[in-house]
Amino acid sequence: MNTKTVELVAAPREPHFVGDGFRVHNYIPSGFRMDMQRMDPFIMLDYNSAFYFPPSEQPKGVGVHPHKGFETVTIAYKGKVQHHDSSGGGGVIGEGDVQWMTAGNGVLHKEFHEEEWSKNGGLFQMVQLWVNLPAKDKKSSPKYQAITKDQIKQVALPNGLGTVEVIAGNYQGTPGSASTFTPINLFNVRMKKGAEAKFDFPTSYTTAILVLEGSVVVNGTEEAPTDHLVLMNNDGTHFSIQANEDALVLVLGGEPIKEPIAAHGPFVMNTRQELVEAFNEYNQGKFGYLED
Ligand code: MN
Numbered sequence: 001m002n003t004k005t006v007e008l009v010a011a012p013r014e015p016h017f018v019g020d021g022f023r024v025h026n027y028i029p030s031g032f033r034m035d036m037q038r039m040d041p042f043i044m045l046d047y048n049s050a051f052y053f054p055p056s057e058q059p060k061g062v063g064v065h066p067h068k069g070f071e072t073v074t075i076a077y078k079g080k081v082q083h084h085d086s087s088g089g090g091g092v093i094g095e096g097d098v099q100w101m102t103a104g105n106g107v108l109h110k111e112f113h114e115e116e117w118s119k120n121g122g123l124f125q126m127v128q129l130w131v132n133l134p135a136k137d138k139k140s141s142p143k144y145q146a147i148t149k150d151q152i153k154q155v156a157l158p159n160g161l162g163t164v165e166v167i168a169g170n171y172q173g174t175p176g177s178a179s180t181f182t183p184i185n186l187f188n189v190r191m192k193k194g195a196e197a198k199f200d201f202p203t204s205y206t207t208a209i210l211v212l213e214g215s216v217v218v219n220g221t222e223e224a225p226t227d228h229l230v231l232m233n234n235d236g237t238h239f240s241i242q243a244n245e246d247a248l249v250l251v252l253g254g255e256p257i258k259e260p261i262a263a264h265g266p267f268v269m270n271t272r273q274e275l276v277e278a279f280n281e282y283n284q285g286k287f288g289y290l291e292d
Contacts, residue, residue: 002236004207006218008032012049012227019062021113022126023051027210027229034231036132036263039206040256041182043070043268044130047210049227050078053113055121061112064290066282067103069138069268071131073178073186074099075167075250077212079124080114086288089144096149098167100178104133104140106278106287127210127250129186134257135270137181147177152188161195162243164188169253171199185253191216191243198240205253207232207239214247 010032012025024046029035036043053060059082074081076093083099084090086108093099094114101109113124133140147167154163155174168176169185176186185205189197191214201207209218209230216224219239224230232239241249262269267278281287 001238003219004201004203004232004236004239006222007231007233009222009224010034010229010231012047015049018046019060019111021053021060021062021111022046022048022128024048024128025227032231036261039208040258040261041132041184041254042129042206042208042252043132043261043263044128045210045229046128047212047227048124048126049212050123050125053079053121053124056113056118059112059115059118062110064108064110064292065266066106066108066287067266068106068278068282068287070103070133071181072101072103073129073131074111075127075129075188077125077127077248079122079126080117081126082112082114083109084290085109085142085144086290087142087144089142091144091146093146096152098147098152098178100145100147102133102140102143104142105138106281107142108287108290110290125212129252130268131180131184131254132257132261132268133181135259138269145178151177153177157191157195157197159195162189162191162197164197165190182257183255185251187251189241189249189251191241191247191249193243193245195243196240198238199251200238201253202255203234203237205234205255207253209241210250210252212248212250214243214245216247216249217242217244
């Protein structure tokens with residue numbers, strides 16, 4: 001058995017606001033060598049660690065904006081988010097739910113705290129992950145997968161010390177709920193103190209562990225505190241996570257697409273020329289219409 005070893009343990013960067021509703025730490029692509037090429041197929045990872053939003057009559061969030069060429073995956077831990085997009089997709093996701101939106105050949109959307117939740121305020125905790133698409137799939141039509149917590153299959157950890165929620169991919173024979181264009185593993189791992197979870201991803205997979213709550217040890221030696229992201233080397237297949245205390249971690253793995261990346265803001269294409277075209281299409285209203 002060959003071990004996938006730890007490449008680095010990254011501390012959270014200073015948080016910043018996206019719109020007025022998401023207070024996030026950015027991990028990909030803004031540093032620690034975790035640029036889009038190294039993290040392929042993952043091109044962006046923002047984490048809104050648990051943060052209290054006071055009651056607000058006006059829901060906070062991000063107004064209408066475009067995306068093209070990739071997928072946005074929103075994983076809700078605390079709080080509720082309401083989405084609308086120009087392809088007619090939309091809905092509310094709450095605790096334990098996942099929204100997997102394929103921007104494909106271009107979409108407009110907006111992301112706000114859900115109205116009723118906003119009136120009461122509360123703790124808000126979410127991850128937004130951007131997954132790149134291969135060139136051929138950047139042309140696909142926009143699509144929206146609303147995956148509720150009860151649709152996500154769980155695998156029990158040994159000794160009843162927790163669960164692995166299989167959002168995408170496969171964990172020990174249990175398939176994930178999301179359909180993906182390229183092979184992706186995405187798991188929420190809820191661990192009680194003393195739990196151990198074992199994983200087996202291909203050597204080639206870009207693999208990372210985000211510690212959302214509590215602290216864990218990776219491969220029995222590398223400590224990873226709350227809000228830290230552990231990047232694994234591409235040197236083996238097996239790795240394990242041990243919980244010193246109750247913990248919640250997000251495990252992500254993906255087969256690199258290995259195509260050129262030309263990215264600017266909300267557009268991620270393969271060439272500079274395609275980026276220019278994306279801006280033109282957006283300016284010409286070709287991504288449809290969405291009310292503010
Ligand atoms: Mn967006």
